[in-house]
Amino acid sequence: MYLLQIYPRLAAQSSTCCNLRVQKNATTASVIADAAAALGLDPGRLYVLAEVKESGGEEWILEAGDLPVQRVMLWPRKAQEQHPQSFGFYFLLQERNHDGSIHYVHLPPLSKEQEVQRLAARGFLPPPQDDFADLCNLPVLSEDSILNNLRTRFYKKKIYTYAGSILVAINPFKFLPIYNPKYVKMYEKHQLGKLEPHIFAIADVAYYAMLRKRVNQCIVISGESGSGKTQSTNFLIHCLTALSQKGYASGVERTILGAGPVLEAFGNAKTAHNNNSSRFGKFIQVNYLESGVVRGAVVEKYLLEKSRLVSREKNER
Numbered sequence: 203m204y205l206l207q208i209y210p211r212l213a214a215q216s217s218t219c220c221n222l223r224v225q226k227n228a229t230t231a232s233v234i235a236d237a238a239a240a241l242g243l244d245p246g247r248l249y250v251l252a253e254v255k256e257s258g259g260e261e262w263i264l265e266a267g268d269l270p271v272q273r274v275m276l277w278p279r280k281a282q283e284q285h286p287q288s289f290g291f292y293f294l295l296q297e298r299n300h301d302g303s304i305h306y307v308h309l310p311p312l313s314k315e316q317e318v319q320r321l322a323a324r325g326f327l328p329p330p331q332d333d334f335a336d337l338c339n340l341p342v343l344s345e346d347s348i349l350n351n352l353r354t355r356f357y358k359k360k361i362y363t364y365a366g367s368i369l370v371a372i373n374p375f376k377f378l379p380i381y382n383p384k385y386v387k388m389y390e391k392h393q394l395g396k397l398e399p400h401i402f403a404i405a406d407v408a409y410y411a412m413l414r415k416r417v418n419q420c421i422v423i424s425g426e427s428g429s430g431k432t433q434s435t436n437f438l439i440h441c442l443t444a445l446s447q448k449g450y451a452s453g454v455e456r457t458i459l460g461a462g463p464v465l466e467a468f469g470n471a472k473t474a475h476n477n478n479s480s481r482f483g484k485f486i487q488v489n490y491l492e493s494g495v496v497r498g499a500v501v502e503k504y505l506l507e508k509s510r511l512v513s514r515e516k517n518e519r
Contacts, residue, residue, distance in 0.1 A: 203223045205221060208293050209292055212295070212297055224270075226269075229267055230251050230264040247297060249296065249297055250263050252264065254292050333355045337351065338365060356372050356374075359378065371434060381402075381437055389406045402441045405421070405438050408421055408442075409445050409494075427473060427476045439455060439458050458488075472517075481505065484501065484504075
């Protein structure tokens with residue numbers, strides 16, 4: 203004998219389920235008759251049995267000759283012995299109109315958020331995450347969801363977030379201990395996205411793509427004033443030179459980074475938003491030997507907004 207749990211959907215407020223013990227070859231017609239008798243339903247009315255699989259959004263009306271027990275044997279193991287509605291696999295008993303159509307009962311609709319929470323609680327959807335390391339994985343992609351995700355990660359001191367192969371960085375305006383040689387080694391030879399987002403991951407992917415493909419690589423850093431472009435450039439140079447020197451700082455790195463403050467003294471300005479705002483574009487070309495060791499670098503600067511040199515606004519220098 204097999205246990206079938208039938209849930210009548212005959213009124214807006216569903217009643218308790220009906221437990222039936224049936225043979226393996228019991229047909230849908232006999233199950234409906236037994237359920238109607240157990241529930242004390244009007245024998246003069248017509249009823250149908252529907253198989254519900256909430257994971258796929260299915261509700262399948264069984265024919266009179268179908269075998270409900272065989273349907274149950276195809277369900278997940280946990281839903282075979284007992285199948286409460288919380289498991290998402292169950293049978294519904296519904297009334298059929300005389301014209302053959304189904305008399306549907308309009309239950310209170312669930313909001314989209316409630317439906318997602320219900321499916322996640324039953325294991326049909328992954329549990330909701332507090333934050334996503336890649337914006338492409340957001341379940342709902344909108345300006346609000348993107349900003350909320352970045353804000354949540356920032357409060358957890360996770361200033362880096364991926365958008366595919368693009369790295370989004372939020373300036374914390376303080377030093378974080380995530381740039382020492384240990385992190386260079388951690389991200390070495392790892393596919394982008396395998397570890398927590400980091401600017402060292404971008405440098406590592408570019409460096410090993412250059413060695414593997416023998417093709418120049420380019421990293422573009424863009425952002426508004428004060429967003430941390432200059433500091434991000436320094437972190438990239440640090441990682442690229444450390445990779446070529448097997449994790450140790452090199453004289454080339456010190457030369458490249460040491461030239462920056464001298465050049466910025468001539469080309470930077472104090473603005474209302476940034477005390478050390480770069481007034482020029484910067485192009486840094488790091489040259490490597492075929493072995494992957496840094497040979498040298500070329501730094502080119504392009505002066506921007508020449509009109510700013512004519513006059514000085516309040517709180518600017």
